[in-house]
Amino acid sequence: MEFLITIIVAIVGGKIGLKLKIPAGAMIGSMVLVSIFNLFSGKAIMPQEYKVLTQIATGAFIGARIEKKDILGLREVLKPAILIVSCMALMNFILGYVLYKNSSLDLATALFSTAPGGMMDMTLIAHELNADSAKVVMFQLIRLISVIGVIPIFLKKIIRKKGEAEVVKTYEKSKSDKKNSLENIILTIVVGIVIGYIGYLSKVPAGALSFSMIGVGIFNIFLNRGVMPIPLRQLIQMFGGALIGTKVSLKDVLEMGQLLHLVVIVIVGFLFMNIIIGLIVYKSSNFNIATSLFSAAPGGVSDISIIASEMGADTPKVAIIQLMRLVSIVSFYPILIQIIVKIIK
Template identity: 35%
Template sequence: MLFSAVITGIVGFGGGKFARKLNIPASFMTGSMLAVAIISIITGQMYMPRSIKVIAQIISGAYLGQQVSKQDVLQLPRLTKPILLLLLFFTLNMFVMGKIFSLFFHMDAITALLSCLPGGIMDVSLISIDMGAQSEIVATMQLIRLVGMLLILPYWIQLILARFNKQSKNAEESTEKETLKKQLPFGVMNQTKNNLLILLISSIGGILGVLSEIPVGALIFSLIFSIVLKLTKNTAPLSANIRYFAQILAGSIIGCTFTLHSILQMGQLIFPAITLLFSYLVINFIFAFSAYRLGFLDLQSALFASSPAGATDIALIAGDFGGDMPKIAAIQICRMLYSVIVMPFLVRFFVS
């Protein structure tokens, strides 16, 4: 078993590196999942212990928590109304689309709901494993959502802004705000000590989360502990390589769940995936104009803030359009935290 796990990890790493060279979104997660899935389908020999998911959850929580800054927290009181409005839209969409998927596409309730959850592909995939959903279907739907939104979003927003003749904000103002948002390292510590401190504190939280037997407890508690550490000590973000390691672990675990039978089922996901993407574009449009008309946000910032793709990817795209980066980041982080902390409990409650 140990030998199979090592081989699976190597295959996952190779797939992640290859996807990275191709500039595929969430490359290490996607590449490792696809590489392990292909070998698993062909040989049936891929293996990764499910207990490894706790390590991936802890690292994921540690990484997410380090994205929260004091400036994001200070933004929250002024953004309460648009955040609540957006979370309401996403929650209603999850339940409506989940019900549609259950009725018309023959998914079980947990798989259908988690497929519509607007969180990160790695986080939601780990949650699906923890909650007993068909993780290969959830991961595939989440991958299609991420890739689809990143491909469509720039053209979609360009079309809306051009149609309604809305000017972008001054690029210099956006750049200045982004500069102010840059995070400072913790004291004089080097990157290695910084990483070890974050992982230590997050691991304590993750272990407490496992002992609490709360669904996805390792992810939730490591996330909370990481946020507290970030706000009190102003630690620097985790090194990207650590996040890539967690993505490889998560992708390898999910890749092992793919079989020839599950691949044959993937053809059934084309229509639900298109339906889900369309629902997110509708929410994006309705929220953006509601927030703009109510004076919460300018139009381009509202469009980016309500886009359910990766928060980092959205920030990179939004920088080219001159949106209000601190507000976009704050709303995206709230969407991300709500998706991994609150929504799984809503799914569990609804199904039970």
């Protein structure tokens, strides 16, 4: 009964978040309402088995976005992509360490809080690896808001200063000829579950998510039938938000209030990282300044690509690099964090 109530609360919260157009609203709305329900009643329950299901579904959603054209376009963007992912990982580890040394956060939580992956992906992986997922999602939300609402303002000034604000290519969401047929959806889910469960059994960090992502990605590249509808993704986000919400305590809420000064460090750190890496790419490639800066922006693939299209960037290149960043971070970041935590401890 308590589990059913938690699910209802999560769905209501997610719907409210979507209605209010909050970034990652399905997840944030669910998390907030389940957290409130848990703080007042102490009866929010979400079985941990749903963590694996949520990770598998999230991996399948990312994998379904990997298409053959992304692979064919790798040659032109491979060098800048490797440079961006490597520099971003290094600078984020530094930012995470600064957060760790200046707060009460443990090292794993601090590193996941500054990880440049998807907010839900990083939070779920952090939850699996026993980091404080409630704090991770707060800092990830701050990153998302700053990337979408703050960073483009500064990037626009740099682009204008360089005098390269002309539009190179207009970004359009690829019009796939795939049909959101029930058959394709079921096939995608089956591939994700089978491969994701193998990943879970392998004991690889975040194996359920990364294996599902790779399996569905390969399935989509060769058969072009990978489909994960947005409503299903939103439902999974609500489950993910509920998982985190059940872990939120009054102690967490009070501690976050004391960490507000670190919000400035995080936002400034991401802005500094974005500009430095973007300028390095600009100097070492044939990308224009807008393409370089937005390729290095630590935001969502679609959000960054759409904003980039308005500021003179070659948005297909931006989209491919952003996708490569997301796949790389989800696949390798958890392993690197475990290694670093063991070394420093």
